[in-house]
Amino acid sequence: MKIYTRTGDEGKTGVIGGRIEKDDVRVEAYGTIDELNALIGEAMIRMNAQVYADLLTDLTEIQHELFDAGGDLAQVGKNRKYKVTRDMVTRLEELIDKYDAECPPIQRFILPGGSPVSAALHMCRVVARRAERCVVTLTREQETNDEVRRYLNRLSDFFFVAARVANVRAGVPDVEYKRGGQVFG
Amino acid sequence: MKIYTRTGDEGKTGVIGGRIEKDDVRVEAYGTIDELNALIGEAMIRMNAQVYADLLTDLTEIQHELFDAGGDLAQVGKNRKYKVTRDMVTRLEELIDKYDAECPPIQRFILPGGSPVSAALHMCRVVARRAERCVVTLTREQETNDEVRRYLNRLSDFFFVAARVANVRAGVPDVEYKRGGQVFG
Amino acid sequence: MKIYTRTGDEGKTGVIGGRIEKDDVRVEAYGTIDELNALIGEAMIRMNAQVYADLLTDLTEIQHELFDAGGDLAQVGKNRKYKVTRDMVTRLEELIDKYDAECPPIQRFILPGGSPVSAALHMCRVVARRAERCVVTLTREQETNDEVRRYLNRLSDFFFVAARVANVRAGVPDVEYKRGGQVFG
Ligand code: B12
Ligand code: B12
Ligand code: B12
Numbered sequence: 001m002k003i004y005t006r007t008g009d010e011g012k013t014g015v016i017g018g019r020i021e022k023d024d025v026r027v028e029a030y031g032t033i034d035e036l037n038a039l040i041g042e043a044m045i046r047m048n049a050q051v052y053a054d055l056l057t058d059l060t061e062i063q064h065e066l067f068d069a070g071g072d073l074a075q076v077g078k079n080r081k082y083k084v085t086r087d088m089v090t091r092l093e094e095l096i097d098k099y100d101a102e103c104p105p106i107q108r109f110i111l112p113g114g115s116p117v118s119a120a121l122h123m124c125r126v127v128a129r130r131a132e133r134c135v136v137t138l139t140r141e142q143e144t145n146d147e148v149r150r151y152l153n154r155l156s157d158f159f160f161v162a163a164r165v166a167n168v169r170a171g172v173p174d175v176e177y178k179r180g181g182q183v184f185g
Numbered sequence: 186m187k188i189y190t191r192t193g194d195e196g197k198t199g200v201i202g203g204r205i206e207k208d209d210v211r212v213e214a215y216g217t218i219d220e221l222n223a224l225i226g227e228a229m230i231r232m233n234a235q236v237y238a239d240l241l242t243d244l245t246e247i248q249h250e251l252f253d254a255g256g257d258l259a260q261v262g263k264n265r266k267y268k269v270t271r272d273m274v275t276r277l278e279e280l281i282d283k284y285d286a287e288c289p290p291i292q293r294f295i296l297p298g299g300s301p302v303s304a305a306l307h308m309c310r311v312v313a314r315r316a317e318r319c320v321v322t323l324t325r326e327q328e329t330n331d332e333v334r335r336y337l338n339r340l341s342d343f344f345f346v347a348a349r350v351a352n353v354r355a356g357v358p359d360v361e362y363k364r365g366g367q368v369f370g
Numbered sequence: 371m372k373i374y375t376r377t378g379d380e381g382k383t384g385v386i387g388g389r390i391e392k393d394d395v396r397v398e399a400y401g402t403i404d405e406l407n408a409l410i411g412e413a414m415i416r417m418n419a420q421v422y423a424d425l426l427t428d429l430t431e432i433q434h435e436l437f438d439a440g441g442d443l444a445q446v447g448k449n450r451k452y453k454v455t456r457d458m459v460t461r462l463e464e465l466i467d468k469y470d471a472e473c474p475p476i477q478r479f480i481l482p483g484g485s486p487v488s489a490a491l492h493m494c495r496v497v498a499r500r501a502e503r504c505v506v507t508l509t510r511e512q513e514t515n516d517e518v519r520r521y522l523n524r525l526s527d528f529f530f531v532a533a534r535v536a537n538v539r540a541g542v543p544d545v546e547y548k549r550g551g552q553v554f555g
C-alpha cells in the first residue's frame with residue numbers, strides 16, 4: 001500500500017462525502033487543526049514523564065479530540081455524525097480551573113517563553129488561535145459543527161494556563177509586558 | 186552591503202521580472218515555502234549524524250529543491266526558466282518507497298509526535314500542506330509552474346513516512362487515533 | 371478570576387474600542403504578531419546565557435516592542451495612542467549593523483538551519499514575514515499605524531542576520547543554495 005495516491009495533484013481533494021479544492025476554507029480549517037496537533041506532539045516530547053504526568057495524559061486526550069474536531073469539519077454530506085460536543089468544552093474548562101490553581105494570580109500580559117515546555121505550549125496556544133480564526137470563517141460560510149469553534153476558543157485558554165504552569169514547575173517566573181496595563185481581571 | 190534596502194516599506198516588493206504587493210498570493214506561496222524550508226532546517230538539527238545519515242542527505246537535497254520551487258513561483262515575466270520537473274516528483278516517490286519499507290503496515294491515523302525528530306518531521310508535513318494550499322490558489326489564479334503543486338503534494342507524504350521512520354528508529358511506537366476507522370489501504 | 375470568559379464563542383471578539391469578527395484581517399494581523407512573539411520565546415530558551423547575552427537582551431526588548439505593535443493594531447476607535455515609532459525601526463537597523471559586522475560577507479542564498487539557535491531564528495524570520503504580509507493587507511484596507519508595517523519589514527532582516535550570527539558562534543558554516551546566483555550585493 002503506497003501512501004501517495006496522486007489523486008490530489010490537480011488541486012482537488014476528497015473530504016467525507018465529497019471532493020473540493022484544497023484551498024477551500026474547510027480544508028484550511030482542518031489542515032490548521034492538523035498543524036496544531038503536530039505542535040502538541042512537539043510540546044509533549046519536551047515533558048519529563050514524572051513532572052508532567054498529568055499534562056501528558058490531558059494532552060494525549062486533546063490530540064484524540066482534535067482528530068474528532070477535524071473529522072467533524074471534514075464532513076460535507078447530508079448524514080453527518082459529529083463527535084465534538086459541549087461536554088468536551090466543559091471538560092476543558094475543568095482542566096483550566098485545575099491548572100490555574102497552581103499558578104499565582106496574573107494581572108498583566110506576559111512575554112511568551114521562559115522554559116522549553118512553556119515556549120512549546122505558547123506555540124500551541126497561538127496556533128490554536130489561528131485554527132480558531134479559520135473555523136470562525138468556515139462556520140460563518142458553510143454548514144458545520146459550531147461546537148468546534150467553541151472548543152478551539154476554550155482550548156487556547158487551556159494552553160495559556162498550561163504554559164504558565166510549565167514555568168511554575170520549571171521555577172522560571174513569567175516576565176510581564178512592561179508597557180501594558182492591568183488587562184486581566 | 187546592508188541586508189536591508191527599505192524598498193519594501195510601503196508594502197510592495199520585487200519578484201523576478203516585476204514588482205507586486207507583499208500579500209499577493211504569489212508572495213504568500215513562496216513565502217510559505219521559505220517557512221517550510223526553515224522547519225526542515227529545524228528537523229535536521231535534531232538528527233544524530235549516524236542514525237539519520239540517509240535522511241540528512243535527502244533533506245539537504247529537498248532544501249535545495251525548495252529554493253528551486255520558490256524561484257519558479259517568483260517569476261512573473263515572459264521568459265521564464267523553471268527548475269522543478271516531473272523527475273523531481275518521481276524521485277520523491279522513490280524516497281517514500283525506500284523509507285516506507287522500514288515501517289510496519291499502517292491502518293489508522295496516528296497521533297503526531299512520539300520523539301523529537303518525528304515531531305519535527307510532522308511539523309514539516311503540516312507546513313508542506315499549508316504551502317501546497319497556497320500553491321493550489323496561485324496555480325488556479327495566475328500562470329506558474331504547476332509541477333510545484335505536484336511536488337508539494339508528494340512532499341507532505343514524504344514527511345509522513347519520514348516521521349514514521351523517525352519513531353521506528355527511536356524505538357517509539359506510534360499511537361493510533363482511538364476513535365477513527367481503518368483509513369489507510 | 372477565570373481566564374475564559376466564553377464571550378468569543380460565537381466568533382466575534384473585543385478589540386480596543388470595538389468588537390469585530392475573529393477572522394477580520396486586523397485580528398489575523400496582531401494574532402500573527404502573537405505567533406511571532408511565541409517563536410521568539412522559543413529561540414531565546416535555546417540560547418546559552420553567556421554566548422548570547424547580547425541577543426537575549428535585544429530579543430527581550432523586541433518581545434516588548436511586539437506587544438506595542440499588536441496593541442497599535444488592536445485599536446479601532448477615534449482616539450488612538452500608538453506606541454510604535456520610526457525610532458524603533460532605526461534602532462533595529464543599528465542592531466542589524468551590529469550583528470552583521472560579526473558575519474562573513476554573503477553573496478548567495480543560504481539553507482536555513484545549521485544549529486539549534488540559528489534554526490529557531492530562521493523560524494522567527496519566516497513568521498515575521500508572514501506577520502508582515504498580514505499587516506500589509508490591514509494597512510491597505512483599514513486605518514492603522516503604518517509604522518508597524520515598516521517595523522516588521524526591518525525585523526525579518528534582523529532575524530536573518532541574527533540567524534547567521536548564531537551559526538558563526540556555533541562554528542557551523544552556512545550552506546549556500548547550489549543552483550542560485552549571486553543575489554546579495
Ligand atoms: C479527514 C482526513 C484526514 C484528516 C483526519 C483528521 C481530520 N478529519 O481532521 C487529516 C487532515 C488529519 C488527514 C491526514 C492525513 N491523511 Co487523510 N484523509 C481524510 C479523509 C478525507 C477522511 C478520513 C476519515 O476521517 N474518515 C472517517 C470516516 C468517514 O471513515 P472511517 O474512519 O473509516 O469510519 C467510517 C467507517 O469505517 C465506519 N467505522 C469506523 N470505525 C469503525 C469500526 C468498526 C468496527 C466498523 C464496523 C465500522 C467503523 O464508520 C465510519 C463512518 O462511516 C480521507 C479520504 C476519505 N474521503 O475517506 C483521507 C485519507 C485517509 N488520508 C490519507 C492520507 C495519505 C493522509 C496523510 C498521510 C497525509 C499527509 N501526508 O499528511 C495524513 C496522515 C495523518 C496521520 N497523523 O495519520 C489518504 C490515505 C491514502 C492511502 N494510501 O490509504 C486518504 C484516503 C486520502 C487520499 N485519497 O489520499 N486526513
Ligand atoms: C525570490 C527571492 C527570494 C526567495 C528565494 C527562494 C524563492 N524564490 O523562493 C526567498 C523568499 C526565500 C528570499 C529570501 C530572502 N531574501 Co530575497 N529575493 C528574491 C528575489 C525576488 C529573486 C532572487 C532570485 O531568486 N533570483 C534568481 C535569478 C533571477 O537571479 P540569479 O540567481 O542572480 O540568477 C540569474 C543570473 O544571476 C544568472 N545566473 C545565475 N547563476 C549564474 C551563474 C553564472 C556563472 C552566470 C554567468 C550567470 C548566472 O542567471 C539567472 C537567471 O537570469 C530577489 C530580488 C530580485 N528581483 O532579484 C530578492 C533579494 C535577493 N532578497 C533579498 C533579501 C534581503 C532576502 C532575505 C535576507 C530576506 C529575509 N530577511 O528573510 C532572505 C534570505 C534567504 C536565505 N535563506 O538566504 C534582497 C537582498 C538585498 C541585498 N542587500 O542584497 C533582494 C535583492 C530583494 C530586495 N530588494 O530587498 N528571497
Ligand atoms: C489586544 C489584546 C490582546 C493582544 C495583546 C497584544 C496585542 N495587542 O497584540 C494579544 C493577542 C497578544 C492578547 C493575548 C491574550 N489575551 Co488578550 N486582549 C486584548 C484586548 C483586546 C486589549 C488589551 C490591551 O492591550 N489593552 C490596552 C489598553 C486598551 O488597556 P490597558 O493596557 O489596560 O491600558 C489602558 C488603561 O489601563 C490605562 N493604563 C495603562 N496603564 C496604566 C497605568 C496606570 C498607572 C494608569 C493610571 C492607567 C494605565 O491606559 C490605557 C489606555 O487607555 C483585551 C480586551 C479589551 N478590549 O480590553 C483582551 C484581553 C485582556 N485578553 C484576554 C485573554 C484571555 C488573552 C489570552 C490569555 C488569550 C489566549 N488564550 O491566548 C492571551 C494572553 C497573552 C499573554 N502573553 O499574556 C482577556 C482577559 C480575560 C480575563 N479573564 O481577564 C481579554 C479581557 C479579552 C476577553 N474579553 O476575553 N490579547
Ligand SMILES: C[C@H]1O[C@@H](n2cnc3c(N)ncnc32)[C@H](O)[C@@H]1O
Binds near residue numbers: 132400401
Ligand atoms: C485576547 C484578545 O485577542 C483577540 N482574539 C480573540 N480570539 C483570537 C484569535 N482566535 N486569534 C487572534 N486574536 C484573538 C481579541 O482581541 C481578544 O480580546
Ligand SMILES: C[C@H]1O[C@@H](n2cnc3c(N)ncnc32)[C@H](O)[C@@H]1O
Binds near residue numbers: 015022027313315317
Ligand atoms: C488526507 C486528507 O487531507 C485533506 N488534504 C489534502 N491535501 C491537503 C492539504 N494540502 N492541506 C490540508 N488538508 C489536505 C484531504 O481531505 C485528504 O483526503
Ligand SMILES: C[C@H]1O[C@@H](n2cnc3c(N)ncnc32)[C@H](O)[C@@H]1O
Binds near residue numbers: 213216259500
Ligand atoms: C526577498 C524577496 O522575498 C519577497 N518578500 C518580501 N517581503 C516578503 C514577505 N513579507 N513575505 C514573503 N516574501 C517576501 C520579495 O520577493 C523579496 O524580493
Ligand SMILES: [Mg+2]
Binds near residue numbers: 156378
Ligand atoms: Mg478566546
Ligand SMILES: [Mg+2]
Binds near residue numbers: 339342
Ligand atoms: Mg496529499
Ligand SMILES: [Mg+2]
Binds near residue numbers: 193523526527
Ligand atoms: Mg523585507
